[in-house]
Amino acid sequence: MPSIIADPRFLFPLRAAVRRVVARLPSDCPLCGGAAAGGLLCHGCAADIVHTMRAGGGRRCGRCALRLAPRGGPCPDCAPAAPAFARTIAAFDYEPPFDSLIGRYKGERRHGLSTALACLLADAAARAAPLAAGTVLVPIPASRASLLRRGFNPAAELAAGLADRLGLPLRRGALRRLREGPRQAAGTRQARRRGAQGLFECVAPLAGLPVGLVDDVMTTGSTVDAAARALLRAGAAEVTVLVAARTPLAQ
Numbered sequence: 001m002p003s004i005i006a007d008p009r010f011l012f013p014l015r016a017a018v019r020r021v022v023a024r025l026p027s028d029c030p031l032c033g034g035a036a037a038g039g040l041l042c043h044g045c046a047a048d049i050v051h052t053m054r055a056g057g058g059r060r061c062g063r064c065a066l067r068l069a070p071r072g073g074p075c076p077d078c079a080p081a082a083p084a085f086a087r088t089i090a091a092f093d094y095e096p097p098f099d100s101l102i103g104r105y106k107g108e109r110r111h112g113l114s115t116a117l118a119c120l121l122a123d124a125a126a127r128a129a130p131l132a133a134g135t136v137l138v139p140i141p142a143s144r145a146s147l148l149r150r151g152f153n154p155a156a157e158l159a160a161g162l163a164d165r166l167g168l169p170l171r172r173g174a175l176r177r178l179r180e181g182p183r184q185a186a187g188t189r190q191a192r193r194r195g196a197q198g199l200f201e202c203v204a205p206l207a208g209l210p211v212g213l214v215d216d217v218m219t220t221g222s223t224v225d226a227a228a229r230a231l232l233r234a235g236a237a238e239v240t241v242l243v244a245a246r247t248p249l250a251q
Contacts (some may be wrong), residue, residue, distance in 0.1 A: 030101060030116055040116050043174060048091045049120060054127075064221045065090045065246045076249060077221050084228035085213065085221075085239040089128045090246035091120035102217055102245050106154050115243045116152070117216070118161025125166065132210035137163050137176040139213040140202070140227055145180065145188055158244060159214035168212065174204035175227055196222040200230040207235030218243040 006224065008038035026035065036042040037205070057066045062074035068075060077083075105113040139159035139190040147153060151242040156172055161162050163170040178201055213224055221240065228239040 030113055039112055040119050049098060053092060064088045067093060067248050083221055083225040084232055085224060085241045086164045088241040089125050090243050091124045092245055094245035094247040106150060106183055109150060111152060112156040112158060113167050114161050118165055119160055121162055121242055121244055122165040131212060135210045135212050136169045137212045138221060139169050141175050141177050143180055151233045154216040155197055158216055161216060171204050174206060175200050176203050196226040202230045202234035208237055211236045212241050212242050213239050215229055216243045219247040
């Protein structure tokens with residue numbers, strides 16, 4: 001007989017109740033150090049992020065959420081080849097001061113920041129067009145070198161927090177890396193596209209399901225595009241990318 005603790009009908013209300021209690025506990029804002037609660041951003045910093053991603057953020061690509069020049073041409077990431085994912089929801093741009101959240105989360109191994117990042121991403125998802133009914137969340141798998149360096153998968157922890165806040169099922173092991181390779185963070189856009197081709201395979205039954213593909217940072221979209229293609233090959237109905245941070249195009 002399955003334990004009641006493993007029953008989602010019991011788990012989701014319990015987690016929500018715990019989150020409400022934790023949300024009232026005083027804490028320092030992880031961005032400015034001011035008064036906050038529950039390990040989340042203070043109201044001022046959260047409002048600043050919302051402003052930059054809406055009216056204050058300017059024109060954006062409807063597919064990959066890249067911030068575009070006011071009178072610029074097509075998206076440099078999507079125009080050369082349309083990505084496999086349908087759209088992108090991003091919490092903030094990967095630039096000062098907000099990029100420090102990612103730096104501390106990954107570089108300083110501050111796992112607790114996954115809560116703040118998941119909250120910001122859940123809020124961004126709430127402001128966007130609703131996710132399709134039946135959406136399941138799938139994190140980008142970390143490379144072996146990354147796991148050894150950090151001791152955790154930032155995308156997976158973010159996805160877990162997001163699943164909890166949105167009440168969506170999480171499929172941690174749905175994607176598998178087919179190979180290890182050099183870090184792509186410093187590569188050119190063209191090099192990143194080449195390096196990501198055929199990087200993943202889907203090893204979980206997702207046929208007919210819409211997927212929310214979760215990653216911590218999206219730079220050119222090459223990695224999530226490769227993952228989205230693997231998910232679609234396995235029968236996923238559509239893929240929406242959900243990222244904490246979207247890297248702006250270098251000026």
